[in-house]
Amino acid sequence: MPRMALGLAYDGSPWQGWQTQPHRQTVQDTLEAALASFAGGGSLATVCAGRTDTGVHAAMQVVHLDTDLARRPESWVRGVNAFLPPSIAVQWAQAVPDTFHARFSARSRTYVYLLWRGRVRPPLWAGRAGWCFQPLDIAAMRQAARALLGEHDFSSFRSSQCQARHPVRTLHQLDIVERGPFLVFTLRANAFLHHMVRNLIGALLQVGQGREPAAWMAAVLAVRDRRQAAPTFAPDGLYLSAIEYPAEFQLNEADGGPRLLSPFTFT
Numbered sequence: 001m002p003r004m005a006l007g008l009a010y011d012g013s014p015w016q017g018w019q020t021q022p023h024r025q026t027v028q029d030t031l032e033a034a035l036a037s038f039a040g041g042g043s044l045a046t047v048c049a050g051r052t053d054t055g056v057h058a059a060m061q062v063v064h065l066d067t068d069l070a071r072r073p074e075s076w077v078r079g080v081n082a083f084l085p086p087s088i089a090v091q092w093a094q095a096v097p098d099t100f101h102a103r104f105s106a107r108s109r110t111y112v113y114l115l116w117r118g119r120v121r122p123p124l125w126a127g128r129a130g131w132c133f134q135p136l137d138i139a140a141m142r143q144a145a146r147a148l149l150g151e152h153d154f155s156s157f158r159s160s161q162c163q164a165r166h167p168v169r170t171l172h173q174l175d176i177v178e179r180g181p182f183l184v185f186t187l188r189a190n191a192f193l194h195h196m197v198r199n200l201i202g203a204l205l206q207v208g209q210g211r212e213p214a215a216w217m218a219a220v221l222a223v224r225d226r227r228q229a230a231p232t233f234a235p236d237g238l239y240l241s242a243i244e245y246p247a248e249f250q251l252n253e254a255d256g257g258p259r260l261l262s263p264f265t266f267t
Contacts, residue, residue: 001066004076005096005251006046008061011087012235013127018051018061027052027088031063034083038076039069049102049243050109050192055127055235059112060091062243062251064102100249108172108244111197113185114237122181129182130201130237136183136208138176144207144217145174148200154193155224157203159232162194167224169193176204186241195232202230 010027020028028046035044049062071079076093084090099105114129116122121131151170158167173188185204187197203220206212220229245251 001068001098002070003064003066003096003098003100005062005064005094005100005102005249006076006080007091007093008058008063009089009091010058010061011128012052012055012057014085014087015054017054017056018048027058027061030085030088031080034080034088035065037083038079039067047102049106050240052238052240053195053235056238056240057128058240060242061240062102062106062245064096064100066098094251096249096251100245102243105245105249106191106243107246108188108190109192109240110173110186110188110242110244111192112239112241113187113197113201114239115183115185115201116237117181117183127236130234132183132205132209134209136205137210138178138183138208140210140214141204141208142176143214144204145176147218147221148174152221153224154196154221156220156226156229157196157199158193158226159195159199160226164191164193167193169196174200188242197238198233198235199226199229202233205233206230 008031012027015027016023016025018027020026028048032044032046036042044065044067046063046065052058052061073093077090080090116125116129116131117136119133122129148171151168153167154169155167169189169191171187171189173186175186177184177186185201187200203217207214207217
């Protein structure tokens with residue numbers, strides 16, 4: 001059966017995460033209902049590159065589905081979007097071989113966390129950016145971040161509800177950039193554990209606020225104990241930003257495929 005890949009963007013604020021739930025207030029449930037309406041009935045199951053939690057956004061999520069429905073890529077985009085609410089939109093569609101898998105074919109995922117720094121919470125960014133009113137030592141945070149790069153057991157930053165088979169991940173990038181009142185964290189890894197990004201942000205803020213020294217990060221990583229790390233930070237400013245695939249699928253912009261990075265970017 002032919003396989004289609006779709007690039008999806010969504011505001012996670014109104015939804016209870018990506019994954020289907022009995023109450024059906026999720027991005028996956030809403031997308032699959034729109035796909036069924038577009039296809040004229042019947043169900044079309046989707047598989048995503050990475051499941052996002054309640055309140056987490058996606059500048060670029062990638063899904064695949066199997067269907068005999070023959071439509072041009074632009075028809076998929078416009079047709080499915082006609083049945084979606086304003087907070088969710090298909091960005092592109094592309095036919096892919098049946099060897100493509102949105103999750104297992106991915107080489108890396110990139111998340112961006114957007115943090116507002118200010119004395120007063122920003123109402124225009126409510127639900128779309130995290131907030132910290134304390135002064136932050138950015139140099140100390142960058143020093144602490146260097147201890148996280150590479151392949152590690154990230155058990156200290158893993159949710160107790162994580163269903164991953166093992167806690168070892170390779171963190172390729174962790175950049176911290178100042179953009180006016182915003183602090184922008186960019187994290188790229190082969191894959192992420194449940195709550196891993198938000199737990200890392202929480203730990204970095206502990207260092208930035210002077211509650212822990214920069215060397216504390218390496219110690220927490222080594223102890224492999226979630227109880228020794230910082231609280232999980234808010235989901236508001238977290239965006240799934242990009243997925244990288246092997247060149248053979250032509251899904252990366254450099255390979256002539258659709259643009260996977262949204263115009264929404266702060267780096």
